[in-house]
Amino acid sequence: MSTVFPPAPVATVPVAGRSERFPVHRIYCVGRNYEEHAREMGFTGREPPFFFMKPADAVLPVEAGQTGRLPYPSLTGNLHHEIELVVAIGKGGRAIAAANALEHVFGYAVGLDMTRRDLQNDMKKQGRPWCIGKGFDHSAPIGPITPAAQAGDVAQAAIWLQVNGQDRQRSTVAQLIWNIAETIEHLSAAWELQPGDLIYTGTPEGVGAVVRGDVLEGGVDGLGTLRLQVV
Numbered sequence: 001m002s003t004v005f006p007p008a009p010v011a012t013v014p015v016a017g018r019s020e021r022f023p024v025h026r027i028y029c030v031g032r033n034y035e036e037h038a039r040e041m042g043f044t045g046r047e048p049p050f051f052f053m054k055p056a057d058a059v060l061p062v063e064a065g066q067t068g069r070l071p072y073p074s075l076t077g078n079l080h081h082e083i084e085l086v087v088a089i090g091k092g093g094r095a096i097a098a099a100n101a102l103e104h105v106f107g108y109a110v111g112l113d114m115t116r117r118d119l120q121n122d123m124k125k126q127g128r129p130w131c132i133g134k135g136f137d138h139s140a141p142i143g144p145i146t147p148a149a150q151a152g153d154v155a156q157a158a159i160w161l162q163v164n165g166q167d168r169q170r171s172t173v174a175q176l177i178w179n180i181a182e183t184i185e186h187l188s189a190a191w192e193l194q195p196g197d198l199i200y201t202g203t204p205e206g207v208g209a210v211v212r213g214d215v216l217e218g219g220v221d222g223l224g225t226l227r228l229q230v231v
């Protein structure tokens with residue numbers, strides 16, 4: 001096949017302990033999936049999960065032991081961090097039952113759903129899509145993917161984020177409103193999942209702004225840490 005210009009390279013994420021990398025197909029994100037975060041955003045109660053997407057090439061992969069560089073994005077004065085457990089899909093499927101969902105998981109990673117909160121809030125008020133607030137370039141930093149068999153009990157793991165060494169977010173994955181398997185069930189009812197899909201599962205309470213020069217370090221127990229500087 002010839003193309004009118006070279007196709008864009010596939011975005012990839014490192015895999016812990018392996019030289020092969022994980023090729024990204026799509027990035028799905030779950031909104032308001034921890035109760036205390038839903039509260040801080042002005043919502044209460046359990047609602048069905050809802051989803052938004054980021055472009056696959058919005059991933060900002062950070063190699064093990066490295067400090068990534070996160071460019072401060074344009075058009076915002078309120079860039080927020082959202083630390084999240086990321087589920088990496090290894091086997092696709094549609095209408096996947098929660099009981100079988102974990103068979104579709106390749107592994108897990110620590111990610112950040114970076115958000116231009118001022119733009120997202122403007123779009124919310126106007127009933128417009130969130131894309132400009134959520135789907136910008138480099139908006140999906142992610143550390144190495146740990147294969148599921150080596151990841152330990154992710155469902156109960158601590159999840160945390162520090163900015164310049166100070167705690168901003170600290171919770172456990174057990175606080176998810178819709179757990180990993182339920183999220184895959186809902187998501188695969190709406191889209192056919194493919195190997196290479198990433199699911200950012202939502203953030204606990206404590207979201208807040210960062211500025212140029214800040215160092216973000218976050219983790220999920222068993223999956224290592226993700227470290228970035230805003231530049």
Ligand code: MN
Binds near residue numbers: 029082113202203
């Ligand atoms: Mn999020």
